[in-house]
Amino acid sequence: IISLGDLISGGYLLAIAALDAWYGSQYCKVQMSWMTSNMCAIIGVMSTVGFQISLYTMTFLSILRCTRCSDLIPPKKTKRSIAKILTAVLLIVMFSISTAVIPLIPQLEDIFVNGIRYDP
Numbered sequence: 001i002i003s004l005g006d007l008i009s010g011g012y013l014l015a016i017a018a019l020d021a022w023y024g025s026q027y028c029k030v031q032m033s034w035m036t037s038n039m040c041a042i043i044g045v046m047s048t049v050g051f052q053i054s055l056y057t058m059t060f061l062s063i064l065r066c067t068r069c070s071d072l073i074p075p076k077k078t079k080r081s082i083a084k085i086l087t088a089v090l091l092i093v094m095f096s097i098s099t100a101v102i103p104l105i106p107q108l109e110d111i112f113v114n115g116i117r118y119d120p
Contacts, residue, residue: 001089005053005096012046019043041104048100056092 019039023030034040103112 001092002054002057004093005050005055005057008046008050008053010050012043012050015043015046045100045104049096052096052099053092056096057089060088060092 020027023034027034102108
């Protein structure tokens, strides 16, 4: 599952590099329209989901290792233990996606600011 998070993060970085090449030195002129665009929101979700999946997976693996180090008997692979791990993986992915998508809900736009422009 860590590789999934890394793959999504790599896609995010490729998208940013491609958009940097596309806009070049013209970014300052289109900064506000870019920051409020759907493409920026999609790339932001990719970034958050990728990094959150990696973070939560590493946290889960650390907790799993700490609890297993106290056991001297190697754990047996049972359907129940596999189901627990799959449940944890599903929860990690769902929590990562919800963390990334919640700021995009229109009813919450006053809480999560996408861009502010001050006119002098």
